[in-house]
Amino acid sequence: MKRKFWMFFSLLTVIAMLLSACGGSKATEAPTAAPSKAEPMKIAFIYIGPPGDLGWTYEHDRARKIVEQKFGDQIAVKYIESVPEGPDAARVIRQYAQQGYKMIFTTSFGYMDPTIEVAQEFPDVYFEHCSGYKTAPNVSTYFGRMYQPRYLAGIVAGNMTKNNNIGYVAAFPIPEVIRGINAFTLGARSVNPDVKVHVVWTNTWYDPVKEREAAVALLDAGADIIAQHQDTTEPQKAAQERGMLSIGYDSDMGKFVGDSVLTSPIWNWAAYYEQTIQNALDGTWKSHQYWGGLKDNVVQLAEFSPKVPQDVRDQVEAAKQKIVSGDWDVFCGPINAQDGSVLVPEGQCMSDGDLLGMKVFVEGVEGTIPQN
């Protein structure tokens, strides 16, 4: 009898531990303004990571705080962090739709299918999916032309490199990342045609140890500036520890790492969120595909490190004006592919369709794109 009791007890302990472990992701109530006469519109944000990643989710959360401030008691905002992509995402999104949330932002590529799935069940809810390509009458997509500030960051790196070897820690061989590498390389070579950009794939968005190892490998191979397309600051930290420079991404990483981060191409989602939430409040919201650039302010270049000299800042400003004016864009010819063949002839520019499906490197990139 006594043994049975003990077995039951230990089973109970194990179950309790399992249950406590399952409560990984949590919803956090954002501070909401005092209720007003009009019922506030309920808005939810679904995050892939913790806002403390200092990268991707950090920037979405920064924008959330800005719109909360701006719209005050017109809206009531909640967010949920670290929601895994996959079936769990659909459950979480549905839960918010059922609770009367009028507008739901799903902020990772992998939420695409779950968003569409839930949107069909709730035709009155506005869904906004970040970085995907599937839309519906009540589902919009939004993303930014990150390649534009990456081109500007390339100008900085091309000027500041001493041995013309720049390392680039890249996440996955998908068009978004390839586009960024190409734009960065074009920017660097526009001011310094001898620059070589060495690419290492980590095949992860978020693995601090691996991203650091990749950066160290590039530094050992002779790179004196490290650029990256990842969601952590580890490559920046690795470069700083070696006394080398780096270019951040996602957020103003110089603030967290130091002056060795020359600048960072960053997201400024508030520019978009303010506009689309306003449309929803006015009742003028329509399904759309948003791909804003430097002129829309949704992507930016972070403030320069004191290490960046004035003439480099001027060059960046001139290129920025050229892009903002709309006369010219990063992927306007003449551009050669990695193997030396013509990718974009003189006088032509790549269409958005070509940009979104980019699969080859430009001249000056050292590395290969794994073929599926």
Added chain:
Amino acid sequence: MIDLLTSIFVITLRAGTSLTYATVGEIYTERSGILNLGLEGMMLMGAVTSFATSYYTHNLALSLLAAILVGAILAATHAFLTVTMRANQVVSGLSITLFGSGLASFLGERLGPASNNYNLVGMTGSRFSPIVIPGLSQIPVLGAMFEQDILTYALYLLVPLAWFYLYKTRNGLNLRAVGESPQTADAMGIDVVKTRYLYTILGGMLVSLGGAHLSLAYAPGWAENITGGRGWIVIALVIFAMWDPARAPLGAILFGGINAIQFRLQAGGTDIPASYLNMAPYLATILVLIATTWWENLSHRVGAPAALGLAYMREEK
């Protein structure tokens, strides 16, 4: 070429350190007949507590102590469930992993300073920096052994000591006897329960130290899931080492080094697709499993504890 080899060796040793600590720890635990699958959770808990301690106190000794303590508590929980309660070792171990990794993420979001929204991510604390030993570090390739941090240097002592204790002392003999045949050991007058508790807890301390090496030396700082599955690799490494602490560093260096090598090959411009190289450690795990099983049948010299995973019940025959 020599420079490249040296730099690969430096990073390989550094990457292998946390794996070696955890492997030696798990070897001791398994030698007593207890299988602990809670490694991943224990390493994460070791990483988060030691980093939090280093952030607030800037005292590295205290940080290591925190990791050791947390490892001991989690391992003691496992020992209590499996030795005293005789619960299934696999289930208990898995729940330690789930519990540990969940709690570590939670603590990472709560232990930080208010200025960072109570988040530990992105903070910097004290860390173990590599100490270059003049002279010795000039030796080609092998000099890499003398450009390491204190925790790695400690391994140069710990590994031979762990081997000596296990094979050359009476306590080590008792430990192996308990893992081999607890009934016989009991008849010899060895306290099976005490032995299993002792070495499960000792193992847990070392595993947790492995996690602390990640957040204090290898990738200083806390990031969610900083171990990235290294706890699971260790379970294969124990088999690779054939339960011999002296072989633990070999496997750890091999597994730790593959990433370092594959990124260097990529940076050097090889055409091998990254996905194949990323696959390599796991492929190697399978090969090692096959090889060790095959070798076991061939020579019976492998040290797999016969009573591994089995609860010992004295009164029921």
